[in-house]
Amino acid sequence: xxxxxxxxxxxxxxxxxxxxxxxxxxxxxxxxxxxxxxxxxxxxxxxxxxxxxxxxxxxxxxxxxxxxxxxxxxxxxxxxxxxxxxxxxxxxxxxxxxxxxxxxxxxxxxxxxxxxxxxxxxxxxxxxxxxxxxxxxxxxxxxxxxxxxxxxxxxxxxxxxxxxxxxxx
Numbered sequence: 127x128x129x130x131x132x133x134x135x136x137x138x139x140x141x142x143x144x145x146x147x148x149x150x151x152x153x154x155x156x157x158x159x160x161x162x163x164x165x166x167x168x169x170x171x172x173x174x175x176x177x178x179x180x181x182x183x184x185x186x187x188x189x190x191x192x193x194x195x196x197x198x199x200x201x202x203x204x205x206x207x208x209x210x211x212x213x214x215x216x217x218x219x220x221x222x223x224x225x226x227x228x229x230x231x232x233x234x235x236x237x238x239x240x241x242x243x244x245x246x247x248x249x250x251x252x253x254x255x256x257x258x259x260x261x262x263x264x265x266x267x268x269x270x271x272x273x274x275x276x277x278x279x280x281x282x283x284x285x286x287x288x289x290x291x292x293x294x295x
Contacts (some may be wrong), residue, residue: 152286155213157220158186159205159234159242162197166228166242169194170221172285174206182271184253187264193223195265203239203254204269207247210280211292216244217283218290240271248278 153172160167173187180231184206188198198204207216219225219232227235228242237243238252251274259266284291 139169149287151292152284155209155217155283155285155290156186156190157205157207157209157216157244157247158194158198159207159244160194160197160201160203161236161240161242162194162196162200164197166234167194167197168205168220168227168242170206170217172251183256183268184251184271185266185268187266189264190260191263192293198255198267199258199265201255203241203252203272204267205237205241205243206253206269206274207244208249208278209283210242210246211283212280213246213283214290217285246278248280248282249276250278 131135154174156171156174157168158171158174169192171186171187171188173185175185177183177185186206188195217234220227233245235241235245237250239254241252243250252272253269254272255267255269257268259268281293283294
């Protein structure tokens, strides 16, 4: 077991400190989708968390300045998609500003409640938005799971050190 770093290297809180610390935190990769007035909207999220089993509820964060925020802010339902390690390009597309996220090669269909549902993911859920909580320059969205499908095949995609990665055995 190694010793903890000394307090002499501690830094005061800042956006750079937070980003540096969370680069060391491996996170699963999801894509959140919604039906918007201008068509389907979506973004890559690593902030997805399970909140409650009864009722089944989850949360995710979205930047208040993000291009997908207007659709998320106005919709009653969102799609939550857990990506597999084979979907690095899809994750990058939904993370890139200005990308045509729903154009080829993205394969999707309109699902329940009009939510865009992505094909080939490990799992997906349609969720009813129950709250949007201001949190600095982001909003935390709480959503209750309505239905989903966990039957996709493969291993999860992770985000670590600023890159998309697969699990290593």
